[in-house]
Amino acid sequence: MSQNLPEGFLIGKKIELRPMTKEIFKNLHPWMNDHRSRRLARHVLPVLEETTAHWIQEGKSAPSGVVMGIWTKFSQDSPSINIGFVSIFEIDWINRHGELGINLPNPTCWGQGYGQEAVNLMCQFSFSELNLEKVMAHVLEINIGSQKCMEKNNFHKDGTLRNHQFIDGKYENMTIFSILQHEFKPLEP
């Protein structure tokens, strides 16, 4: 994608969040079945392009969720590219909470601060625009990168679901994280 893109829906320092479309997903789809990311994202069955495209479409239109594409920012040295997506789903509008999901399926994008910032932008959106009171996230105990994304954004560890997911032949624990509206801090500009 080029520098001619309009500014994103939500703007961070390293990334922007843009509406996710089926066309954008086409380029990301091959990475969705990469063993390194799919085991952490809990995609046990093969991810088909048409199924996920349908889910992305639903997230855009249904009031129970919002999906955004994560894009790197354009600079002189590199174009803006889509590296994954972040979502708030299962929104409970009466009790005002939702579940955060994130996936950067290409492991070469990991460890550069994109995940942490995408979580921060999505929380900011959830609290200051959707007016949620709580954002939750279920994270595997073995998923250190995801846990750090939550901890660095001030999420609280609410508890552990023991032996909750069967991964690579053994059961793994799942940590439930949450953050309340008043606990949230936007990243320093």
Ligand SMILES: CC(C)(COP(=O)(O)OP(=O)(O)OC[C@H]1O[C@@H](n2cnc3c(N)ncnc32)[C@H](O)[C@@H]1OP(=O)(O)O)[C@@H](O)C(=O)NCCC(=O)NCCS
């Ligand atoms: C989890 C995920 C979103 C993290 O994104 P990311 O861009 O790599 O995260 P960040 O670069 O912001 O890293 C946050 C912290 O975690 C650390 N980290 C990232 N990946 C790590 C890994 N595999 N092992 C150990 N630490 C890791 C980073 O070094 C950083 O710590 P630091 O600030 O102390 O240096 C990304 O790895 C991913 O999408 N994985 C596959 C799908 C998945 O697991 N989704 C989440 C399901 S709950």
